[in-house]
Amino acid sequence: MNAPMPLVKKLRVATTSLAGCFGCHMSLLDIDERILKLLDLVEFDRSPLTDIKHCGPCDLGFIEGGLCNAENVHVLREFRTHCKIIVAVGACAINGGLPAQRNHLDLRDILEEVYQTEHLLGRAGIPNDPELPLPLNKVHPIHEVVKVDYFLPGCPPSADAIWKLLTDLLAGRTPSLGHGLLHYD
Amino acid sequence: MSETDLIDAVLDRHRRDGTRLMQILRETQEQLGWLSPATMTHIAAAIGWPRAMVSGTASFYSFFHTRPRGRYCVLWSDNITDRMLGNADLMDAMCKKLWLEPGRVSEDGLVSVNTTSCTGMCDQGPAVLVNYRAIPQMTQSRLGEMVGLIRSETPVSEWPAEWFAVEDNIRRRDILLAHDLGPGQALSAALQRGPEKTLGEIKEAGLRGRGGAGFSTGLKWEACRNAPGTGGNPAHYVVCNADEGEPGTFKDRVLLTSYADLVFEGMSIAGLVVGAKKGLLYLRGEYRYLLEPLESALAVRRQANLLGKNILGSDVEFDIEIHLGAGAYICGEESALIESLEGKPGRPRIRPPFPVTRGYLDQPTTVNNVETLAASCLIATYGGAWYAEHGTEKSTGTKLLSVSGDCERPGIYEYPFGITVRQVLDDCGATDSQAVQISGPSGICVAAEEFNRRIAFEDIPTAGAFMIFDETRDMFEVARNFAHFFAHESCGFCTPCRVGTTLVQNIMDKIAKNHGSPYDIDELFKLHRLMQGASHCGLGNSACNPMFDTLNKFRPAYERRLKSLDYEPACDLDAALSQARQMTGRDDAAAHLHNEEKT
Numbered sequence: 001m002n003a004p005m006p007l008v009k010k011l012r013v014a015t016t017s018l019a020g021c022f023g024c025h026m027s028l029l030d031i032d033e034r035i036l037k038l039l040d041l042v043e044f045d046r047s048p049l050t051d052i053k054h055c056g057p058c059d060l061g062f063i064e065g066g067l068c069n070a071e072n073v074h075v076l077r078e079f080r081t082h083c084k085i086i087v088a089v090g091a092c093a094i095n096g097g098l099p100a101q102r103n104h105l106d107l108r109d110i111l112e113e114v115y116q117t118e119h120l121l122g123r124a125g126i127p128n129d130p131e132l133p134l135p136l137n138k139v140h141p142i143h144e145v146v147k148v149d150y151f152l153p154g155c156p157p158s159a160d161a162i163w164k165l166l167t168d169l170l171a172g173r174t175p176s177l178g179h180g181l182l183h184y185d
Numbered sequence: 186m187s188e189t190d191l192i193d194a195v196l197d198r199h200r201r202d203g204t205r206l207m208q209i210l211r212e213t214q215e216q217l218g219w220l221s222p223a224t225m226t227h228i229a230a231a232i233g234w235p236r237a238m239v240s241g242t243a244s245f246y247s248f249f250h251t252r253p254r255g256r257y258c259v260l261w262s263d264n265i266t267d268r269m270l271g272n273a274d275l276m277d278a279m280c281k282k283l284w285l286e287p288g289r290v291s292e293d294g295l296v297s298v299n300t301t302s303c304t305g306m307c308d309q310g311p312a313v314l315v316n317y318r319a320i321p322q323m324t325q326s327r328l329g330e331m332v333g334l335i336r337s338e339t340p341v342s343e344w345p346a347e348w349f350a351v352e353d354n355i356r357r358r359d360i361l362l363a364h365d366l367g368p369g370q371a372l373s374a375a376l377q378r379g380p381e382k383t384l385g386e387i388k389e390a391g392l393r394g395r396g397g398a399g400f401s402t403g404l405k406w407e408a409c410r411n412a413p414g415t416g417g418n419p420a421h422y423v424v425c426n427a428d429e430g431e432p433g434t435f436k437d438r439v440l441l442t443s444y445a446d447l448v449f450e451g452m453s454i455a456g457l458v459v460g461a462k463k464g465l466l467y468l469r470g471e472y473r474y475l476l477e478p479l480e481s482a483l484a485v486r487r488q489a490n491l492l493g494k495n496i497l498g499s500d501v502e503f504d505i506e507i508h509l510g511a512g513a514y515i516c517g518e519e520s521a522l523i524e525s526l527e528g529k530p531g532r533p534r535i536r537p538p539f540p541v542t543r544g545y546l547d548q549p550t551t552v553n554n555v556e557t558l559a560a561s562c563l564i565a566t567y568g569g570a571w572y573a574e575h576g577t578e579k580s581t582g583t584k585l586l587s588v589s590g591d592c593e594r595p596g597i598y599e600y601p602f603g604i605t606v607r608q609v610l611d612d613c614g615a616t617d618s619q620a621v622q623i624s625g626p627s628g629i630c631v632a633a634e635e636f637n638r639r640i641a642f643e644d645i646p647t648a649g650a651f652m653i654f655d656e657t658r659d660m661f662e663v664a665r666n667f668a669h670f671f672a673h674e675s676c677g678f679c680t681p682c683r684v685g686t687t688l689v690q691n692i693m694d695k696i697a698k699n700h701g702s703p704y705d706i707d708e709l710f711k712l713h714r715l716m717q718g719a720s721h722c723g724l725g726n727s728a729c730n731p732m733f734d735t736l737n738k739f740r741p742a743y744e745r746r747l748k749s750l751d752y753e754p755a756c757d758l759d760a761a762l763s764q765a766r767q768m769t770g771r772d773d774a775a776a777h778l779h780n781e782e783k784t
Contacts, residue, residue, distance in 0.1 A: 070762060070778055107764040128769035134776055136761040147704050147752035 011170060012058045014045040014083060018072040019099040019139060020065025022048070023156040024090040028062075030159035041170050058083045060169060063148075066096040067140045071133035080146040085169065088148045089162070091155040093141065100139040107137050150175050153182065191216050192224060196231045203232035204546065206242055206528030210249055211470075211509055219250040238529075245530035245676075246511035247301065248317065248470045255290040255297040257335045262312040264303035264432040265622075265666040266589045266652055272311035275323055276300070282332045296335050302514055302670055303432035304471040307589035307652070308354050308596050316341050317473050320348045349474065353439045354596025357612065359583045360575060361447075361560060362599045368446050369491050371562035375454045376499050378565070384410070384458045387561060389569030391581040395556035396426060396517070397624055397648030399580075402561065405551055408541040409459040412549035421461040422550040423452050424540075425558055428469045428522055430514040431625035432670060433650030436585035437555040439597050441468070441475050444559055445482045449505055451558025453491065454565050456503040459551050464505040467522050470512045479507055514674035518722055519552040520544075521676070532678045533722035556585055556649070576602035580641035588613045590621075590653035598651075600640070607636040609651060617655045620739070625650040626667035627727035630660070630734035660739035661746065664731040665693040671728040682725030685716040689729060695755045696746050702753040706736065706743060 017025060025048060031038065046055040055061070061083030067073055080086055091097040102110060115126045142148055152165050152175075161181045168175040186194075195212045199205040209228060214220055220243050229236040243249045250258075261267070261276045280287055280298050290297040306312035309321035315331075318341055327348065334344055355362060375383045388403030414420050425448065429437040440448055452464040468475060483505055486492045494502045508526055510516050516525045520534035523545050544550025560582055564572045573581045580602035586609060589595045593614030600609070610618055621631045623640070624647040631638060631645065638644050654663060672690040677683045689712055692705050713729035720726050736743060747753075758778040766776050 070775065073758060073778055108768055111765070111768045126768050128771050130771065130773045130775050134762045134765035134769065134771065136758075137764045138761065140756065140761075144755040145758065146754075 010040075011042045011060060012045050012056075013042045013047070013060045013062060014055045014058045014079060015047040015049070015062040016064065016075055016079065017048065018063065018065035018075060018093070018142070019068035020090065020092045020097075022064070024064035024093075024162075025049075027154075027156035027159050028162050031163050032159070034163055038166065042166075055079055055082045059085065061086045062089055063087065063093050063142055064089050066092045066099055067136060067142060067145060068099050069133040069135045073136075073145060076142055076146055085149045086142075086146065087150045087152055087165065087169075088142050089152045090157055091153065094143075094151050094153055096139045096141050097155065100141075103138045107135060111135075152177075188217060188224070189227065192227055193231075196228065201231050201233075203234045204527045206232065206234070206239065207246075207511060207525060208508060209528075210239075210243055211511060214249060218256065219253050222251075225251075242528060242530055246470075246513050248510075248512035253290060253294060255294055256338065257296040257341075258314075258316055259296065259298045259335075260301035260304075260314040261299070262302075262304035262306060262310060262314070263300035263666075264307060264310075264670075265663050266307040266433065267303070267310040267312060268662075268666060269590065269658070270310045272323070275311055275325065275328055278325065279328055279332060282329070283335070295338070301471075301512065302430065302674060305429055305435040305438050305469070306351065307433055307435055307587065307650075309352055310589075314471065315344075317470065318349060319351060319471065319474050321351055351438070351442070351474075352596075353443055354594075355439065355443075355599075356588070356594055356596040357598040357600065359599040359601060360563060361556075361583055361585070362444070362597070364447070364563060366447070366450075366562060366566055368450070368486065368489060369497065371447075371450050371565040372453050372457075372491060373497050375457055375565040376497055376501065380410070380458045380460070383454065383565055386564050386569035387458070390564040390572035391569075391579070392557065392560060392564060392572070393580065393642060394554055395560070395584065395648070396554035397431075397628070397646060399642045399646050402553065402557055405541055405553070406455060406458045408539075409549045409551040412542040414548050415543070416547065420463070420546075420548045421459050422545045422548055423455045423459065423461045423464040424519075424522065424526065424545060424550055424552040425452050425464065425466040425555055426517065426519065426522055426552050427472070427555050428467050428510050428517045429472075429555070430469055430517045430674075431627065431648055431650055432667070433587060433589060433622065433625045433652040434648055435587045435589075436597055436649045438472060438475070440555050440559055440585075441472065441479060445479055446486070447559040447562050448555055449483065449486055450491070451553075451561045452505055453496070453503050454561050455551055455553060455558060457501055459549070461551075462502045462504070464503065465526055465545065466505060466507045467516070467526060468507055468509050469516075470510045473509060476507060476509060483507070513676070514670075515676045515722075515724055518724065521722070522552060523550065530676070532676050533724075535721075554648075577639075577641045577643060579643050584640060584647065585649055586640070586647070586651045587649045588651045588653070591615060591618065591655035591658070592653050602641040603639050605637055605639050606631055606645070609640070610636065610653065613653070615653045615655070617657075618653050619656045619658065620654045620660055620663075622652040622654070622663065622731070623650065624648050625652075626670055626731050627723065628730070630663075630731060630738060632738040659742060660735045661696070661742040664735040665697055667731040668693045668728075671724065675724060675728070679719075679721035679725065681716050681719040682721065682728065685712050685720070685725065686728050688712055689716075689732065691755075693732070696743060699746055699748055700753050700755055700757075701743070701747045703747065703750055704752050706747075709733075709736065 044050045045058050046052045061079040088094050111126050165175045225239045229239040288299045304312050306321040311323045312321045392402040393399040492504050513531045516522045516531040518533050521531040525531040540550045576582045586598045668690045672686040675682045675686045713733050716725045
């Protein structure tokens with residue numbers, strides 16, 4: 001006879017996209033009807049899905065994107081402070097990804113080219129409003145700034161890979177994608 | 186002579202044979218300075234190989250240049266022993282005098298200055314290679330003169346001859362270095378005894394490979410001898426591994442300088458035993474200066490009927506050819522070496538099949554270390570039982586140690602196996618030693634409390650390197666130097682090693698910049714486990730050994746560099762906003778990131 005599953009407290013999950021394209025979040029939504037099952041198991045804290053602006057104490061932080069400006073660093077630190085587990089999701093969080101393609105150029109040259117010299121673009125000068133976060137000299141993967149517990153590779157990781165990671169974590173298993181979900185194409 | 190004619194002459198000398206591509210590329214480069222796209226296209230067409238394979242080989246090896254490299258190419262050997270002798274300051278001074286950045290060719294195409302992996306001059310560093318000619322014992326005054334010669338474009342061949350003098354520095358001789366064999370003596374004893382009985386003596390002697398792994402030479406020769414050749418032209422081959430790339434090792438250089446006859450004779454004996462008619466000596470590119478003396482030694486042996494057909498009146502035929510490498514540590518691995526001999530990038534093969542059944546040109550091949558082959562001459566002459574009286578039960582005979590680092594008398598020491606580390610330290614005049622790196626970066630780091638351990642396959646196996654560090658040395662920097670070495674030398678074939686060696690290097694640099702935390706140390710252990718288990722060959726398996734050993738034995742050298750017990754960023758975050766602050770002129774609170782922010 002199957003004993004009924006003990007009622008466990010729902011896991012609190014926060015998600016964010018730093019210097020990313022929201023593609024990893026789209027892939028999360030691609031778990032389709034499994035999202036209903038997910039909602040039985042977790043509740044969302046700060047996330048583009050909830051529009052909650054700041055993170056409270058959480059079990060899991062799901063980070064898409066790398067770090068390209070000061071605000072990204074603040075958000076990432078807020079997540080690290082409040083989440084027991086941080087997962088780097090997707091190529092940009094893990095390696096810097098597409099935004100890091102600017103890393104072989106000097107930031108000063110980029111700003112000059114875009115805001116001052118290039119004639120087709122605005123000539124209003126380099127924006128310096130204190131409201132705007134300053135870009136970092138180089139784009140960094142998130143593990144260079146905070147401790148990251150797990151990495152979920154892919155661009156984006158497939159819905160099945162995200163589902164496997166989430167269900168592994170929920171069940172207390174060390175996440176392991178294994179054959180089929182971890183591939184290079 | 187036009188460039189095309191020059192290349193054609195090289196190609197003709199090598200019979201337009203693609204398996205000789207390494208030699209074709211090297212000789213072409215020696216004439217033309219670098220390997221231009223047009224040169225590679227021409228060579229590819231001539232040998233009938235796809236162009237991509239030719240550029241694949243050309244771009245794999247550090248010593249081949251597919252971009253103009255400057256008329257003078259200065260490479261500073263960057264082993265830890267060169268560092269300890271002050272190579273960094275000298276190289277810095279050279280760059281300043283020449284108005285150069287390391288690694289860049291000067292605007293006028295005159296000169297480039299860079300570092301290279303250990304060039305095997307650890308007992309007489311700091312060493313450089315200038316246009317691939319070795320110059321040991323660099324000093325400030327020599328440096329000034331050298332810069333003058335480069336500026337006046339004096340050909341390297343006209344530089345002061347004494348600069349190129351490489352010392353043997355033999356400090357202790359035992360049965361091998363004190364041998365009294367005349368040329369041909371060991372070979373004629375082997376011929377008289379015949380291949381089977383000679384093999385029997387080698388097995389009875391218990392001779393084990395001197396390259397570090399210690400595989401039984403007798404078993405290797407027997408397996409090769411028993412393996413049938415393949416295809417339409419079955420043959421057997423003997424390869425002498427003189428790609429002495431392990432940082433800190435230079436004993437093969439000395440054997441090839443002053444005991445070349447013994448090495449060639451050992452190859453001939455191996456040829457007799459396995460039934461090979463051809464031997465190949467793979468000489469590391471750093472020892473390019475030995476090529477001409479070795480070729481002359483071969484010519485003398487041919488004259489004396491010790492090589493060629495009907496050797497010493499028998500019906501035995503054997504000859505030796507020398508192949509030069511081009512600056513790739515990985516080619517010391519026997520299957521990578523064979524790939525290189527065949528003109529390909531030096532990537533280790535998947536084994537089995539082992540080289541003894543499918544080696545060079547897919548034929549049975551025995552690959553032996555220089556010292557192993559030299560030792561076989563003693564066995565062929567005096568017998569296996571005599572040889573086995575020396576050394577220990579499982580490590581018979583003697584071992585050459587290449588002693589360098591903090592001691593009064595660096596150089597070559599030959600000891601019977603079983604010698605303690607402490608005895609070697611006493612003999613070479615080492616005081617206040619805190620550690621010895623035995624068998625190079627891929628070997629083990631022995632701390633002072635272990636100096637009673639013995640050098641033998643039963644305890645500490647070694648390929649010969651013996652680098653000594655006294656108490657003034659920082660063992661973290663020693664390990665970091667080795668981490669950079671492995672990241673540079675990984676062949677790139679398998680992901681665990683290609684990516685892993687770079688991750689290890691980055692973590693070591695992060696700790697060096699005082700950005701480290703205990704998480705980084707954990708990460709080093711994790712990478713060690715992963716790379717040891719998942720790498721394709723020994724390079725990746727052992728690439729974390731220096732970190733693993735020093736973390737276990739010299740952990741405070743790491744810990745005192747850690748910034749805190751919390752996780753730390755790999756960079757200074759506030760400094761990471763510097764360029765944006767400069768360009769926007771902002772200096773408000775939001776234009777700064779505090780490194781210890783806790784929200």
